[in-house]
Amino acid sequence: MPRTAALPRVALPAALLACCLSCTGGGGAPPAAAGAPGAGDRLFPQAGNGGYDVTHYGLDLSYDPATGRLSGTADVTATATERLGRFNLDLSGLTVGSVAVGGHPAGFSRSGDELTVRPAGPLARGAQFTATVAYAGVPRTLTDPDGSKEGWLRTDDGAVALGEPVGAMAWFPCDNHPSDKAAYDLTMSVPDGLTAVSNGDLAGTTHSGGRTAFHWRTSRPMATYLATVAIGRFTVTRSAPPGGPPQYTAVDPRSDDPGTAASLRRIPEILRWESGLFGPYPFASAGAIVAHLARGQGGYALETQNRPFFPGASDPPAVPLNTLVHELSHQWVGDSVTPRSWQDIWLNEGFATYTEWLWAAHEGGDSVDTSAAAAFDDPASWTFPPASPPTAADLFATPVYRRGALVLYELRRALGDAEFLRLLRAWPAQHAYGNASTADFTAFCAHFTGRDLTPLFHTWLYDAAKPAHL
Numbered sequence: 001m002p003r004t005a006a007l008p009r010v011a012l013p014a015a016l017l018a019c020c021l022s023c024t025g026g027g028g029a030p031p032a033a034a035g036a037p038g039a040g041d042r043l044f045p046q047a048g049n050g051g052y053d054v055t056h057y058g059l060d061l062s063y064d065p066a067t068g069r070l071s072g073t074a075d076v077t078a079t080a081t082e083r084l085g086r087f088n089l090d091l092s093g094l095t096v097g098s099v100a101v102g103g104h105p106a107g108f109s110r111s112g113d114e115l116t117v118r119p120a121g122p123l124a125r126g127a128q129f130t131a132t133v134a135y136a137g138v139p140r141t142l143t144d145p146d147g148s149k150e151g152w153l154r155t156d157d158g159a160v161a162l163g164e165p166v167g168a169m170a171w172f173p174c175d176n177h178p179s180d181k182a183a184y185d186l187t188m189s190v191p192d193g194l195t196a197v198s199n200g201d202l203a204g205t206t207h208s209g210g211r212t213a214f215h216w217r218t219s220r221p222m223a224t225y226l227a228t229v230a231i232g233r234f235t236v237t238r239s240a241p242p243g244g245p246p247q248y249t250a251v252d253p254r255s256d257d258p259g260t261a262a263s264l265r266r267i268p269e270i271l272r273w274e275s276g277l278f279g280p281y282p283f284a285s286a287g288a289i290v291a292h293l294a295r296g297q298g299g300y301a302l303e304t305q306n307r308p309f310f311p312g313a314s315d316p317p318a319v320p321l322n323t324l325v326h327e328l329s330h331q332w333v334g335d336s337v338t339p340r341s342w343q344d345i346w347l348n349e350g351f352a353t354y355t356e357w358l359w360a361a362h363e364g365g366d367s368v369d370t371s372a373a374a375a376f377d378d379p380a381s382w383t384f385p386p387a388s389p390p391t392a393a394d395l396f397a398t399p400v401y402r403r404g405a406l407v408l409y410e411l412r413r414a415l416g417d418a419e420f421l422r423l424l425r426a427w428p429a430q431h432a433y434g435n436a437s438t439a440d441f442t443a444f445c446a447h448f449t450g451r452d453l454t455p456l457f458h459t460w461l462y463d464a465a466k467p468a469h470l
């Protein structure tokens with residue numbers, strides 16, 4: 001649901017050049033390339049990397065709330081997409097003790113948020129490999145271009161990791177771009193009495209030496225920005241609602257106000273209603289995390305996969321119903337179907353905002369027409385077209401949400417209810433567990449409906465000018 005972006009970024013090094021050279025090789029083995037230090041995102045040039053595709057993160061970590069120290073290893077399993085002599089991972093702060101590739105010690109160096117790994121020998125194109133990074137330190141809180149906080153946020157009894165858009169690199173080395181989704185196994189050891197809650201399913205807990213290790217498994221592909229772990233004293237509720245996914249909900253007891261409890265009780269009902277819009281719930285488990293962050297520190301909810309996060313220290317309710325509806329809708333639009341690049345973020349926020357409008361009408365509140373009119377009349381909706389946020393600081397600005405929702409409102413008017421609702425349900429299925437761009441969406445709409453929707457998308461998605469009327 002949030003906001004924005006990154007750290008100062010270093011200039012593009014010569015690695016891109018080396019990458020191109022590798023394609024020109026004549027006879028014999030081509031020279032081993034250096035994987036690019038960025039995934040090519042217009043808004044976050046240094047986010048992600050080139051030369052490989054991650055399939056699995058195995059994070060075996062330990063946290064000490066008293067000192068704030070995180071330590072452990074990350075096994076990053078990937079497939080080389082070119083012959084690689086070296087490659088980068090994204091990591092901000094922390095101290096790397098050693099790196100191995102395929103069990104063999106590898107060289108490494110750090111520059112800004114880039115960790116460059118040099119395997120003992122080149123990796124063949126198509127080869128699967130595991131890079132093991134041993135690291136430790138007090139993880140950083142990052143400040144985004146829009147001023148919001150992400151990365152690792154300490155609380156008075158633990159910590160919370162929030163990663164949209166680039167905060168994941170504050171707590172594990174990764175290919176930190178939404179286009180590279182992977183499965184995860186996270187084991188987090190914490191002092192007895194504390195809980196570590198993350199994405200996916202709780203695969204087990206082990207107790208040893210006054211500590212408890214929680215093993216969370218995320219088998220469906222997940223973007224790094226959706227990975228979370230929350231450590232603290234939580235009231236945990238597990239349930240198996242009939243006909244719905246099992247739930248694991250962790251709430252800081254101080255945030256367990258009546259309004260929040262009432263909201264969370266409605267998760268099964270909301271997921272059922274959203275399944276009617278978007279198709280079957282895409283994941284094997286659901287729930288929510290409500291942690292007690294200090295004021296001014298991550299004061300936003302986030303659609304962390306399986307169980308969205310809510311900050312607990314604001315005025316009650318900690319989990320407003322419309323925010324819960326918004327974050328749960330992201331499980332389809334954002335978490336299962338993930339933007340290909342950050343400029344496609346309206347595909348998350350426009351859809352989630354439109355879902356809020358539908359929910360308000362469903363609950364007997366404002367009609368969708370009233371919500372659309374309010375969005376249309378808001379000058380803040382018109383500062384840039386939703387398909388192209390001008391800078392990283394605009395990623396979570398009003399046009400992405402409210403004008404993004406107006407795109408869907410106009411599409412419904414053009415198609416009529418029946419065809420629009422069929423399209424709304426078909427879209428998440430088209431790109432389930434993958435990535436999609438704005439161009440993918442407009443092409444899908446044209447193909448699905450057989451209509452020329454170019455003028456509509458030009459007016460509502462791309463044009464800088466505000467239309468004369470709704």
Ligand SMILES: [Zn+2]
Pocket residue numbers: 001002303326327330348349352
């Ligand atoms: Zn959102």
